[in-house]
Amino acid sequence: MSRALSGQPANEQPPAPPVLPEGPWVTLTSASNTAFAGPWGVSFTANLTPDKETGLGKWSERNFIDTIRTGRHLGRGREILPPMPIGVYRQMTDNDLASIFAYLQTLPPISNKVPEPLPPASAAAH
Numbered sequence: 001m002s003r004a005l006s007g008q009p010a011n012e013q014p015p016a017p018p019v020l021p022e023g024p025w026v027t028l029t030s031a032s033n034t035a036f037a038g039p040w041g042v043s044f045t046a047n048l049t050p051d052k053e054t055g056l057g058k059w060s061e062r063n064f065i066d067t068i069r070t071g072r073h074l075g076r077g078r079e080i081l082p083p084m085p086i087g088v089y090r091q092m093t094d095n096d097l098a099s100i101f102a103y104l105q106t107l108p109p110i111s112n113k114v115p116e117p118l119p120p121a122s123a124a125a126h
């Protein structure tokens with residue numbers, strides 16, 4: 001619980017990307033529930049705590065709303081990968097998103113630099 005919402009722990013070796021099974025399987029989830037392998041490669045849950053260097057500490061409410069609405073980091077950067085349910089969350093009202101952001105900013109800041117996602121080739125090469 002002390003790590004709550006701080007994302008894939010930087011000091012833990014992420015699990016080796018699994019070989020994805022044939023057939024209509026989409027996602028494999030690590031036991032920590034912070035790493036997800038699928039056709040997009042491997043994504044790691046973000047640090048949503050208000051740490052200034054590794055979390056959302058320097059984000060404004062606008063940055064947060066833009067990220068969720070566009071599905072891109074800060075509204076203009078890299079596309080946010082699955083399984084983050086952007087297609088669902090982007091339909092929330094500004095008021096809902098502002099409330100979620102306000103809550104996240106009340107969390108204790110946790111310094112944790114989440115690793116970059118791994119491209120699909122890495123998942124397949126394992």
Ligand code: HEM
Nearest residue numbers: 043044045046067073074079080081082083084085100117
């Ligand atoms: C209200 C609930 C949620 C909020 C407020 C939230 C917020 C965010 C934000 C703001 C980012 C982007 C961070 C950035 O661009 O730096 C993100 C990324 C991510 N989220 Fe969520 N999220 C929520 C629920 C979920 C759920 C339910 C899942 C998984 C089932 C999930 C998985 C992920 C993953 C894997 C990433 C990293 C994607 C990437 O690196 O491209 N999130 N989340």
